[in-house]
Each structure stands twice: as C-alpha cells, then as structure tokens.
Amino acid sequence: xGISALILSKLISGGPAGRPPEVLHRIAGFLIGILLMLSFxxxxxxALKNLGSxxxxxxxxxxxxxxxxxxxxxxxxxxxxxxxxxxSLELIHEKPGISPGTVRSK
Amino acid sequence: xxxxxxxxxxxxxxxxxxxxxxxxxxxxxxxxxxALLVAGLFIYMPNPPKEMDAQIQKTNAIMKAxxxxxPFRTLAWHDANDAKGKLKxxxxxxxxKVGAYLKRPAGWKDNPKEAFILSDGAAAAKREKAAExxxxxxxxxxxxxxxxxxxxxxxxxxxxxxxxxxxxxxxxIGDWRKAREAESKAKAAAETKPYNLIPGxxxxxxxxGLFFSxxxxxxxxxxxxxxxxxxxxxxxxxxxxxMSGQATAKAYGVEYVLWAIGLGLLISNTIGxxxxxxxAVQTEYYIKTGxxxxxxxxxxxxxxxxxxxxxxxxxxxxPIVLVCTFWFGQNIIKMPSKTLNITISADMSVCGVSAAIAxxxxxxxxxEELTLAVGMSVAFTAVMMFAxxxxxxxxxxxxxxxxxxxxxxxxxxxxxxxxGAILGPQAMYVAAxxxxxxxxxxxxxxxxxxxxxxxxxECAPGGMNLSFGGAIRExxxxxxxxxxxxxxxxxxxSIIYASLGKDVGKVMIDEGVIRGWTTGLQGWFFAxxxxxxxxxxxxRELGKYFKGGKPLILxxxxxxFNILLTLVMAYIMFFVVFPEIxxxxxxx
Numbered sequence: 247x248g249i250s251a252l253i254l255s256k257l258i259s260g261g262p263a264g265r266p267p268e269v270l271h272r273i274a275g276f277l278i279g280i281l282l283m284l285s286f287x288x289x290x291x292x293a294l295k296n297l298g299s300x301x302x303x304x305x306x307x308x309x310x311x312x313x314x315x316x317x318x319x320x321x322x323x324x325x326x327x328x329x330x331x332x333x334s335l336e337l338i339h340e341k342p343g344i345s346p347g348t349v350r351s352k
Numbered sequence: 353x354x355x356x357x358x359x360x361x362x363x364x365x366x367x368x369x370x371x372x373x374x375x376x377x378x379x380x381x382x383x384x385x386x387a388l389l390v391a392g393l394f395i396y397m398p399n400p401p402k403e404m405d406a407q408i409q410k411t412n413a414i415m416k417a418x419x420x421x422x423p424f425r426t427l428a429w430h431d432a433n434d435a436k437g438k439l440k441x442x443x444x445x446x447x448x449k450v451g452a453y454l455k456r457p458a459g460w461k462d463n464p465k466e467a468f469i470l471s472d473g474a475a476a477a478k479r480e481k482a483a484e485x486x487x488x489x490x491x492x493x494x495x496x497x498x499x500x501x502x503x504x505x506x507x508x509x510x511x512x513x514x515x516x517x518x519x520x521x522x523x524x525i526g527d528w529r530k531a532r533e534a535e536s537k538a539k540a541a542a543e544t545k546p547y548n549l550i551p552g553x554x555x556x557x558x559x560x561g562l563f564f565s566x567x568x569x570x571x572x573x574x575x576x577x578x579x580x581x582x583x584x585x586x587x588x589x590x591x592x593x594x595m596s597g598q599a600t601a602k603a604y605g606v607e608y609v610l611w612a613i614g615l616g617l618l619i620s621n622t623i624g625x626x627x628x629x630x631x632a633v634q635t636e637y638y639i640k641t642g643x644x645x646x647x648x649x650x651x652x653x654x655x656x657x658x659x660x661x662x663x664x665x666x667x668x669x670x671p672i673v674l675v676c677t678f679w680f681g682q683n684i685i686k687m688p689s690k691t692l693n694i695t696i697s698a699d700m701s702v703c704g705v706s707a708a709i710a711x712x713x714x715x716x717x718x719x720e721e722l723t724l725a726v727g728m729s730v731a732f733t734a735v736m737m738f739a740x741x742x743x744x745x746x747x748x749x750x751x752x753x754x755x756x757x758x759x760x761x762x763x764x765x766x767x768x769x770x771x772g773a774i775l776g777p778q779a780m781y782v783a784a785x786x787x788x789x790x791x792x793x794x795x796x797x798x799x800x801x802x803x804x805x806x807x808x809x810e811c812a813p814g815g816m817n818l819s820f821g822g823a824i825r826e827x828x829x830x831x832x833x834x835x836x837x838x839x840x841x842x843x844x845x846s847i848i849y850a851s852l853g854k855d856v857g858k859v860m861i862d863e864g865v866i867r868g869w870t871t872g873l874q875g876w877f878f879a880x881x882x883x884x885x886x887x888x889x890x891x892r893e894l895g896k897y898f899k900g901g902k903p904l905i906l907x908x909x910x911x912x913f914n915i916l917l918t919l920v921m922a923y924i925m926f927f928v929v930f931p932e933i934x935x936x937x938x939x940x
C-alpha cells in the first residue's frame with residue numbers, strides 16, 4: 247500500500263503530495279463518485295420508469311433508438327425523415343431537385 | 353484581476369497583429385476547421401451514390417404524380433420517398449471507410465463490453481434471438497401492406513372522392529408504415545454484425561492528437577507535453593460517450609456532454625487532474641474548432657422549409673425571448689454576470705447546449721458559466737420531453753400545434769424528436785422541422801452576441817472618444833475571430849447546398865459531408881472540450897455562480913415566457929393565418 251500510495255501521490259496534483267491517508271481519502275471520493283454515477287444509471291433512472299406512463303415512454307424510446315439527448319439536428323436520424331416529408335409538401339417554391347453540373351452520378 | 357479572468361474564459365483576450373494568424377487559437381480553429389471541411393468535400397463530393405440523378409428524377413416524378421392523383425400519400429408515394437431516403441453519400445465506399453474511424457462507442461444495455469466489442473459468437477446469438485421477431489415483423493408488414501393496398505384500391509375506385517374511403521386508406525397506410533418501421537428495426541437486430549471499435553478509436557485518438565498539435569506548435573506551446581496528456585482527455589471523452597450509450601440513459605436524454613463534464617469534475621475534485629494532463633486541457637481550442645465545423649451544418653436555405661409559420665415560430669419568437677430574458681436578468685433579478693445571463697438566455701431560448709457553446713464562446717463566458725447553462729438545459733430538457741407531450745395529450749391539443757410548440761421550446765433536438773414521436777408522426781415532423789430551423793439560428797445569434805459584446809459590453813475606457821477608424825480597430829481587436837470561420841463555413845456550405853438543389857444537396861451535403869464527417873468530428877471535439885472543462889473546474893467555484901438561485905430563476909422565467917409566446921405564435925400561424933398549411937401537414 248505504501249508504494250502504490252507513493253506512486254499515486256506523484257501522479258496526482260492539486261494539493262500537498264505525499265501523505266497516504268490524504269491520497270486514500272481522494273481515491274475514496276473518486277470511487278464514491280463512480281458508484282453514484284453507476285447508481286444513477288442502473289438504479290435511479292430505471293426506478294423513474296415506475297412514475298406514471300414514464301416507463302412505457304422510455305421503453306418506446308429505447309426500442310425506437312431515437313437519440314433523445316442529441317442537441318444538434320444533424321445528430322438525429324429522424325430529422326432527415328421529417329425534412330423529407332415536410333419538404334415534399336412544397337410549402338415554398340424551391341429549385342428543382344436536380345442540379346445539372348456540379349455533381350454527376352457514376 | 354483581468355489576467356486571472358482571462359485564464360477561465362471560453363475565448364482568450366484579443367489583441368491584433370499579423371502574427372495572430374499563426375499564433376492565435378481563434379485563427380487556428382479556423383485553419384483546422386477549414387482544412388477538415390475541405391477534406392470532407394473531397395471525400396464525399398466526387399463519390400455520389402450510383403445513378404443518383406436518375407433515381408432522384410424517377411422518385412420525384414412518382415411522388416409528384418401520386419400527390420396530384422390522390423388527396424393522401426399513397427403506397428407508391430411512400431415507396432418512392434423511401435427509395436429517395438436511401439440515397440446517401442455516406443454509403444459510398446470511401447465514406448464508409450472514413451466513417452468507421454469516427455465511430456463513437458456503440459449503444460449497450462446490460463453488457464458494457466458491447467460498447468466496444470461484439471464477438472462473432474455474441475453477434476450470432478443476437479441474430480438468432482432477433483430472427484423470430486424479425487420474421488413476425490415481416491409477416492405483419494406484409495399483412496398491413498395488403499390491407500393498405502385494398503383500402504387504397506377502394507379509395508381509387510371512388511376516384512378519391514369519398515372522404516370515408518380516403519380516411520380508411522390513410523389509416524391503413526399509417527398502420528403499414530408503423531409495421532414497416534418495426535420491421536426495419538427488427539431487421540437491423542437480425543443482421544447484427546460483429547465489431548471491434550478499439551482499433552478505430554486508437555487511430556482517431558492518434559489522428560486527433562497530431563491534428564491539434566500542429567496549432568499547438570505554432571502557438572508556442574509544447575507539442576510533446578500536449579501529446580503526453582492528450583490520451584487521458586481522449587479516453588475520458590470515450591468514457592463519456594460510453595456512458596451516454598447506455599440504453600436507459602440515452603432514452604432519458606442524458607447526453608455525452610453531461611458525462612464529459614461529470615467525469616472531468618469527478619477526477620479534478622477527488623484525485624486531482626495530474627499536471628501533465630493539464631497541457632492537453634485546451635477547452636477553447638477544441639470548442640472553437642468544433643464550432644467552425646458546426647457552421648457547415650447551418651444551412652440557411654432550410655429556414656423556409658415549413659413556410660412562413662416556421663419563420664414566425666422559430667425566428668421571430670426566439671430573438672424576442674432571448675432579448676427579453678437577457679433584459680429580465682440584467683434589470684429585474686440583477687444577474688451578477690452578464691456573460692452567464694446571455695449564455696443561459698441563449699441556451700434556453702434557442703437550442704440548448706449548442707447555443708450555449710456558441711454564445712459562451714462568442715461573449716467570452718467563463719467555463720463554469722457554460723457548465724451551469726448546459727447542466728440546467730439538460731435537466732429541464734429531460735423534464736419537458738415527458739411533460740409537454742403528456743400535457744398536449746391530456747388537453748387534446750392539435751398535433752401540428754403541439755409539434756410546433758415543442759419544437760420551439762424544448763432545448764435539445766433529440767428530445768424534441770422524442771417528444772414528437774410520443775404524439776405521432778405529424779407532430780414529430782413539425783417539431784423536428786421547427787427545431788431544425790431554430791438550430792440554424794445560432795449562427796446569427798453567435799455573431800450578434802459577439803458584435804454586441806465587443807461594441808457595447810467590453811468597450812475600451814474612453815472608447816466614445818475614438819475616431820471611426822479607431823473604433824473599427826477596437827471592435828476588430830475584441831471580436832472573437834473564430835466566429836468568422838463559423839459564419840463563413842455556414843455561408844459557403846449554404847451556397848454549395850443551394851447550388852446543388854435541395855435533393856442533391858440533401859444526398860451529398862446533409863447525408864454526406866455533414867452526417868458522415870463534420871458531425872462526427874465536431875461531436876468528438878465538443879466531448880474533448882467538455883472533458884477539459886470538467887478537468888479544470890473546481891466544484892466549489894461552480895457553486896458560487898449558482899448563488900441565490902438566480903440562474904434558475906432566469907431559466908424558469910425565460911422558459912415560461914418562451915412556452916407562452918411560442919404557443920400563441922404557433923396557434924396564430926398554423927390555425928389563424930395559414931390553416932391550409934396545417935391541413936396539408938395533416939394529410940401526410
């Protein structure tokens with residue numbers, strides 16, 4: 247334990263390096279943090295499924311594979327589908343679909 | 353004091369000289385971003401899908417003829433639309449090869465190993481497990497297709513003049529679409545292939561590290577030290593993606609940025625960020641380069657996609673909410689930090705995390721302020737993603753109105769699509785389109801904020817006495833230059849997109865350069881940036897910014913106003929001024 251604490255104290259920074267109890271204290275904090283994160287994913291979020299219809303919706307979203315957390319439109323597959331459908335309504339007059347020249351098919 | 357402030361801001365203190373072109377991070381973000389965009393164009397543009405023009409022509413002709421013949425979207429229309437949707441430049445050989453090196457860890461549910469490796473045996477087991485479901489889904493598709501064909505034939509016999517027959521055909525086609533989507537999901541599972549993402553991630557790590565080290569060298573920083581610390585930052589970014597790929601977390605919308613900040617904070621506030629890693633903690637450098645890439649997907653021509661109602665809901669309401677929220681923050685609740693105020697206001701009114709990143713960089717917000725804005729956005733987005741569709745269902749709100757409302761108010765695009773999907777396809781299409789139009793606005797917002805900050809907020813003392821030329825020089829000195837790269841990328845790609853025409857543009861730019869190349873890289877750069885923020889942030893410092901709960905009051909008040917104004921505007925636009933657009937959407 248002495249050697250590993252010494253190595254860790256050399257590797258980490260942010261405070262006086264060296265005293266094993268302090269190093270262990272930090273490692274304990276880190277491990278507790280990891281445990282909290284894992285509990286959030288594997289205990290808290292699944293437990294939320296018991297709230298009303300949340301469970302059904304989550305199951306539907308898991309099944310659909312929709313990227314619920316993606317913040318930018320280009321990261322969400324379904325936006326492309328929505329765009330195709332809405333654009334086919336021709337709510338505005340756009341250039342025709344084919345552009346001669348720039349890109350040629352093989 | 354100014355010195356210490358600058359060490360924390362998202363953008364560094366501007367000074368002008370010719371050497372800035374190769375010594376400053378802002379310019380390096382532009383050079384690197386432009387190099388990547390040019391590379392993307394070279395990878396995808398010469399390799400269009402086989403017979404693309406002919407396919408587009410054929411599908412367009414079918415869709416046009418079917419739309420003219422029937423008041424609803426027929427089976428042939430959907431077949432043609434699906435065929436058109438399959439045209440993607442990313443499916444080219446080179447595109448696929450490149451894409452393989454940009455992959456994030458895969459999604460997983462119970463077995464974390466599957467995020468990185470899926471053995472032959474495990475893939476076979478998955479295929480076997482999914483085979484039965486796939487067969488059943490195929491059967492269901494066949495059955496619903498037959499019913500839809502019958503219903504459509506009946507409607508056609510009545511020359512599409514019977515409302516009753518038209519409606520039953522529309523419903524039968526809707527059932528077939530649902531079954532088809534379920535089949536396509538089941539098919540993907542039934543065709544699971546083995547993979548090992550670790551070699552690709554290693555190549556990406558080395559490539560990205562070397563790529564950023566070019567700029568580091570010219571900026572006078574130690575390349576060796578940067579490269580020594582970079583793998584640690586990259587590995588934490590991989591872990592952030594790994595955590596966000598867990599099926600349940602993903603469904604709740606807990607995205608990688610939150611994990612990246614969380615993991616970074618955990619390390620820096622417990623075991624401490626090693627000093628040798630700090631050389632690779634380059635928040636601004638990663639963010640600005642990512643933003644230049646993001647600029648390429650701000651395709652201005654798309655703002656008119658859903659007509660004038662979309663412009664009003666996304667482009668009129670949003671700036672009003674932004675300005676009012678900022679004013680409220682400054683004058684009513686007296687936010688102590690203007691940069692935090694504008695970052696939260698933009699994040700809440702425009703499009704969440706991406707707007708927060710762009711605005712924070714444009715106004716030189718502190719990293720803690722960006723962290724706070726992102727944290728609040730993710731939390732509120734998760735709540736609104738469930739609450740809004742539930743409310744819309746409960747009150748029986750029209751789906752077009754509900755979709756436009758959610759698209760204009762929920763922060764993250766993914767959550768908007770998820771909330772829309774809970775209601776139904778029409779709501780989802782409207783919500784996603786309104787959100788996309790709002791996404792496009794961040795170029796203008798970032799430019800506006802940068803211009804406002806360097807002319808009004810950060811004016812030099814005695815600036816009022818400057819000559820015109822002096823004032824211009826002062827503004828130029830303070831203007832965050834990378835914003836020009838961001839806007840420039842948007843303008844150039846918008847021109848390319850428009851010159852190709854919407855269909856070819858969609859295949860080559862949207863489904864090629866953007867989805868295949870820039871989006872992947874930009875995601876990795878933002879992940880590196882948020883890991884860096886976490887690794888350099890003291891948790892106690894973060895608490896100070898939340899003092900008095902003012903950021904929360906600002907967010908809640910602004911969002912309440914946004915919810916109200918968007919609803920009123922969406923109602924006026926879709927039901928009073930342009931009801932024919934709503935009618936068209938409902939007939940889809």
